[in-house]
Amino acid sequence: MHVQPGALHAGASTSVRAHSFSWTVVVPGVTFNPNMTRHSLTCLAALILVVSAAAPAQKPPQQAVTQAVLAGTLVDVRSGQVRTHAYILIAGDRVQSIADSAPAGIPVTDLSAYTVLPGLIDAHGHILSNPTTQNFAEHLRTSIPQSTVWGVYNLRLWLDHGFTSVRDACEGPPDYPQFALRESVRRGIILGPRITAAGSCISIAGGHGDGAPFSPDLDLPRGKNVADTVDDIDHVVRRDIKYGADWIKLMATGGVMDPISDFHVQELSEAQMTEAVAVAHRAGKKVMAHAEGAVGIKAAVRAGVDSIEHGTMLDEEGAELMEQHHTWLVPTLYCFQHDMQTGLSKGRDPASFAKGQEIMAAQGPAFKLALAHHIRIVYGTDDADVDEAVSMEFGALVRGGLSTLGALQAATINAATMLGKDQDVGTLEPGRYADIIAVKGDPLADITVMEHVAFVMQGGRIIKDPAHPDRNPVIHIQ
Ligand SMILES: [Zn+2]
Secondary structure, three states: OOOOHHHHOOOOOHHHHHHOOOOOEEEOOEEEOOOOOHHHHHHHHHHHHHHHHHOOOOOOOOOOOOEEEEEEEEEOOOOOOEEEEEEEEEEOOEEEEEEOOOOOOOOEEEEEEEEEEEOEEEEEEOOOOOOOOOOOOHHHHOOHHHHHHHHHHHHHHHHHOOEEEEEEOOEOOOOOHHHHHHHHHHOOOOOOOEEEEEEEEEEOOOOOOOOOOOOHHHOOOOOOOEOOOHHHHHHHHHHHHHOOOOEEEEEOEOOOOOOOOOOOOEOOOHHHHHHHHHHHHHOOOEEEEEEOOHHHHHHHHHHOOOEEEEOOOOOHHHHHHHHHHOOEEEOOHHHHHHHHHHOOOOOOOHHHHHHHHHHHHHHHHHHHHHHHOOOOEOOOOOOOOHHHHOOOHHHHHHHOOOOHHHHHHHOOHHHHHHHOOOOOOOOOOOOOEOOEEEEOOOOOOOHHHHHOEEEEEEOOEEEEOOOOOOOOOOOOOO
16 A cells, blocks of 8 residues: 555645545536535435445455464454454465364464464564664675665564565665665565665765765765755755655754764754655655754754654653644664663764763653654664664653553554555554564553564564474574
8 A cells, every 4th residue: 555645644634635625526427516406416325326236346355365373362452452362364475364163174373372473564674784883984884785684684583573664764775775675574585574665864064974984195986875955966866766665764863873963953954854844745756754852853844854753852842742743653662772782882883872871861861752752653763783683662652651561552453554555454453464562561551571572474474483392493602
């Protein structure tokens, strides 16, 4: 399914849109319009009855059930209700229905000792990351083929931890290996979560996404992601879309991991971001904004971005704006917390670490403000060390004040809705992909059970199975 975010975007209320809504009904040979008399409307009603009697509603024939999963406890992430001893009936790669029993003669995967949930969605990953280093210059010594292989490795880890979908939140290489990985997963060439991908990390020169924060005498070529004017941004956004971006990523403020930018300040101008949103939405693409400082958050929200990433210094006015614009928030809380433990041990620049320490004080109050304004929260990890960190955001969200159900929704139905893919993923309702995970224990009582996903199925294919631990083993490097 493809949404047109421009048409759906927040700001215009339904009642406003209703004024410009016009209707016509076409029945073979006759066109009806709003100026018709009551008599002709009665005729229309009669005609519709005749037409529907003649052509009974055509439901697609239900596909035959090919397998079932028996859930000890099944969590409905939409309502928070649980159902015990439920059979998820699967036809091909999709859920056909939820039932109290399974038809005879089909294979049943017995997860009666587990709590079963929809496959998880990480909405802020950087697929190509090397988990062993936080040295900002490392990319100068890493070939793009090597980065791509890191991507293949990381994708397996996401799956192993129950994440059957991921949104890549921008990458450095100008030739977009993330799109190649997305297509390779889609075609089954490699194993990995379903990928939705942003293109380049669009940034001003010297900003958070400027990949060359080095001495001026090096005179490195200007990155293809660098945009200093409105015209520049037109070009960069169109380039990303040309080569396959699903999302556009904007650096609205400075950031933490690079050694030069200031996360307090706005970077891309509001005019640039407004232009980026216009170009992207016209093309049916969505826009995410890295935004930490309060001024840049507000400029990005006013510009109409679909999601704010981090939002670490959100203030009252910004929270009100996000609420009005229905902007999603992907807070990535754990990533910053994890960095405090890692310290300088992975070659991190001390200037970057000092920024990280400062931002920790702002993170908690900003997240509480977001919750008080009922801003919709989406799960995102943003951590290069997928194996270590990808499941830990659940605990961080709950410690930050979100309910356990809210944390589960952030990683399922909310993320799917933000991505415009809620007809495919995010719940275990009929028609969705059979992306199914299982954990021991009750995540609604103790969210940390999500850190130990025991079973993973993607599109009806078992990826991880406690009954067959030798199947699809994943290497965990240090
Ligand atoms: Zn990021």
